[in-house]
Amino acid sequence: xxxxxxSSKGASSVGGAKKPPSSASRVSxxxxxxxxxxxxxxxxxxSRSAPENLKKTKxxxxxxxxxxxxxxxxxxxxxxxxxxxxxxxxxFVDDEEGMRTILAMVNAEKEGQIESKMxxxxxxxxxREAKRKEAEARHAKKKSKLEDAKDAIRxxxxxxxxxxxxxxxxxxxxxxxxxxxxxxxxxxxxx
Amino acid sequence: MRQxxxxxxxxxxxxxxxxxxSAINNLIAPPSDEGVAADRYVFRLHGNRVYYxxxxxxxxxxxxxxHNLMCMGTMMGKFTKNTGKFRLNLTALDIIAxxxxxxxxxKPNGEMPFLxxxxxxxxxxxRFSEDSGEHQGILVLNMADQPLGFGITxxxxxxSRKLNPTDIVVFAQADAGMYLREEDSLFTT
Numbered sequence: 001x002x003x004x005x006x007s008s009k010g011a012s013s014v015g016g017a018k019k020p021p022s023s024a025s026r027v028s029x030x031x032x033x034x035x036x037x038x039x040x041x042x043x044x045x046x047s048r049s050a051p052e053n054l055k056k057t058k059x060x061x062x063x064x065x066x067x068x069x070x071x072x073x074x075x076x077x078x079x080x081x082x083x084x085x086x087x088x089x090x091x092f093v094d095d096e097e098g099m100r101t102i103l104a105m106v107n108a109e110k111e112g113q114i115e116s117k118m119x120x121x122x123x124x125x126x127x128r129e130a131k132r133k134e135a136e137a138r139h140a141k142k143k144s145k146l147e148d149a150k151d152a153i154r155x156x157x158x159x160x161x162x163x164x165x166x167x168x169x170x171x172x173x174x175x176x177x178x179x180x181x182x183x184x185x186x187x188x189x190x191x
Numbered sequence: 192m193r194q195x196x197x198x199x200x201x202x203x204x205x206x207x208x209x210x211x212x213s214a215i216n217n218l219i220a221p222p223s224d225e226g227v228a229a230d231r232y233v234f235r236l237h238g239n240r241v242y243y244x245x246x247x248x249x250x251x252x253x254x255x256x257x258h259n260l261m262c263m264g265t266m267m268g269k270f271t272k273n274t275g276k277f278r279l280n281l282t283a284l285d286i287i288a289x290x291x292x293x294x295x296x297x298k299p300n301g302e303m304p305f306l307x308x309x310x311x312x313x314x315x316x317x318r319f320s321e322d323s324g325e326h327q328g329i330l331v332l333n334m335a336d337q338p339l340g341f342g343i344t345x346x347x348x349x350x351s352r353k354l355n356p357t358d359i360v361v362f363a364q365a366d367a368g369m370y371l372r373e374e375d376s377l378f379t380t
Contacts, residue, residue: 092193092194092196093194093196093197093200096219098197099200100216102200102201103215103216106205107204107208107212107213110205114327117325121347121349125350
């Protein structure tokens with residue numbers, strides 16, 4: 001079935017093709033089927049060894065900063081950074097001017113150090129002096145207190161020896177013999 | 192033999208400044224007397240030792256091969272190998288003595304202990320420069336103003352007044368007795 005159908009269709013279409021077609025249809029058809037092309041020529045790709053291909057294209061070189069590598073992965077250790085564009089070798093100082101400038105720098109540094117050291121020492125000395133004075137004052141206070149206490153005791157004793165004769169007989173007679181002196185001794189023992 | 196680099200000059204001066212203060216200027220350019228330009232003095236490095244000598248002599252020394260040159264001028268001290276710090280040597284005593292900032296004069300009974308390498312005790316001190324700080328470079332002289340050596344103060348002047356007679360006032364670094372005691376090693380390279 002299908003072949004017959006197809007053949008009839010194909011015949012009709014062939015017949016239609018023989019008629020001069022409209023321009024639009026021709027264009028469309030020519031682009032697709034009937035236009036004769038020159039036989040396809042092989043386009044030779046240039047060999048890799050051709051001089052054009054051998055020429056190296058300049059690749060972009062990335063700087064280390066652009067790569068954003070972690071610092072520890074880099075080849076140069078973190079601490080070692082060589083200054084770029086700096087001349088190798090030693091720079092000698094032999095002229096008087098250069099020596100003077102270095103000397104001035106060193107002197108300024110040293111003076112500063114000495115000054116700060118002296119300041120510190122002075123402050124420490126002041127603090128020490130203040131502490132010493134405070135301690136002395138405390139000591140004097142303590143001593144005076146002790147003296148006062150001693151005086152008080154002495155006076156009491158004196159009073160006892162002086163006043164006892166008229167006063168003592170009364171309490172002794174009133175109370176017992178041994179208890180009152182013991183109480184007095186207790187009151188004395190704070191020092 | 193070569194000139195000192197910037198870093199080395201800095202090290203040297205900062206060490207000298209401990210003892211001389213700003214008087215190092217006189218070492219670089221000695222004051223000329225009566226219009227006659229004094230010979231310029233320079234520092235030169237040979238091996239790891241620093242020498243102080245007139246420029247004229249330094250120029251002459253360039254004609255001696257390095258291996259044959261033992262020393263020239265006055266040795267000031269040497270740079271340590273690993274850390275690059277500068278150590279002042281006893282031989283620099285005569286150079287720093289006139290420029291010294293802080294001085295201590297010791298009594299005759301203290302001279303011998305000091306010259307045998309001992310520290311300076313409070314009991315031996317006759318006079319002491321005012322306002323010297325702690326751990327400051329100081330020159331040690333006898334009563335006849337002859338320099339005997341140098342050292343480092345143990346305490347500031349104010350504090351050392353309160354010390355006991357047997358306490359150390361100056362730690363000895365170099366004394367003239369080293370010329371005999373270290374005769375063998377003082378100049379060996």
